[in-house]
Amino acid sequence: MKKALFILSILFVTMSYGQEVKQIPQINVSGEGKIKVVPDEATIAVTVETKGNNAKDVKKQNDEKIDAVLKYIKKMNLAPADYKTQRVSLNPQYDYEKKKHSYNATQTIEILLRDLSKYDELMGGLVDNGINRIDTVTFQSSKMAQYESEARKLAMKEAKMKAQDYVSVLGQKIGRAMTISDNSQTNYPQPRYAAMKMMESSDMSAPRETLAVGEINITANVTVSFILE
Numbered sequence: 001m002k003k004a005l006f007i008l009s010i011l012f013v014t015m016s017y018g019q020e021v022k023q024i025p026q027i028n029v030s031g032e033g034k035i036k037v038v039p040d041e042a043t044i045a046v047t048v049e050t051k052g053n054n055a056k057d058v059k060k061q062n063d064e065k066i067d068a069v070l071k072y073i074k075k076m077n078l079a080p081a082d083y084k085t086q087r088v089s090l091n092p093q094y095d096y097e098k099k100k101h102s103y104n105a106t107q108t109i110e111i112l113l114r115d116l117s118k119y120d121e122l123m124g125g126l127v128d129n130g131i132n133r134i135d136t137v138t139f140q141s142s143k144m145a146q147y148e149s150e151a152r153k154l155a156m157k158e159a160k161m162k163a164q165d166y167v168s169v170l171g172q173k174i175g176r177a178m179t180i181s182d183n184s185q186t187n188y189p190q191p192r193y194a195a196m197k198m199m200e201s202s203d204m205s206a207p208r209e210t211l212a213v214g215e216i217n218i219t220a221n222v223t224v225s226f227i228l229e
Contacts, residue, residue: 025228026178029162033154033220035147039139042116045086046126047108047133051093055103059090062105065130069109072129076122082112108135114142141216151220152184159224167228175227183221 048065052058066085073083087108092101113122123134141147163174 024178026225027163027166027174027228028223028225029159029166030183030221030223031155031157031159031162032222033151033156033158035151035154035218036215037141037143037147037218039141039214039216040114040116041140041142042113042119043136043138043140044111044113044123045108045135045137046111046131047106047135048130049104049106049133051102051104053100053102055090055092058103058105062107066107066109068129069126069131072125073109073111076118076125078111078113082114084110086110106133139214139216144218147218148184148220151218152182152222155184155220155222156180156224159222160226163224163226173229175229178225178227179223180225181223183223184219185221 046069048062048069050058050062050065052061070083085107087106089107090103090105093104094101111122113119160174167174
């Protein structure tokens with residue numbers, strides 16, 4: 001008897017709960033905000049690579065070139081916080097045909113260039129002082145956080161406008177937002193913005209242009225659920 005009453009109590013509570021749950025009319029929409037900006041700085045990763053048969057000599061040669069590179073960077077008046085050693089390696093290489101070992105030493109320096117007008121001078125000087133590998137050149141904006149915020153606001157405005165367009169046909173209005181999902185992905189421009197090949201000019205005395213900066217596309221995507229009134 002007690003067991004039967006217990007089961008009936010559970011059923012009653014479940015039915016009561018089910019009756020209390022109400023579906024809230026909602027509309028789900030997406031919005032996108034886009035902003036185009038011209039980069040004003042670049043992150044550059046460059047490497048000195050040396051090879052040889054003696055590990056000690058290879059490392060010494062590499063260190064000497066890096067020393068010259070760092071001294072040149074200091075002459076360019078870059079802030080100490082804007083360049084750093086990113087990676088150092090010394091690896092043995094084995095030639096199976098000659099049955100001999102050789103060694104490969106690399107040191108990579110990452111540079112934040114805040115003045116793009118110095119790009120050509122910097123890159124030319126780095127190569128002259130021993131850099132023999134340009135790994136990556138990424139162009140960016142010093143105001144990236146500000147522009148990303150503006151893009152998010154534009155995305156929300158578009159989502160709200162979409163929702164208003166849909167419900168206006170039905171004679172309804174949108175209420176407060178129930179959920180907001182950020183679907184944005186940050187994409188930083190890669191070296192396609194840089195023309196590494198020297199541009200030929202009929203006037204050899206004219207400054208060489210080796211940089212095509214282009215624009216950064218900053219995009220924000222959101223999904224919003226609004227209550228229908």
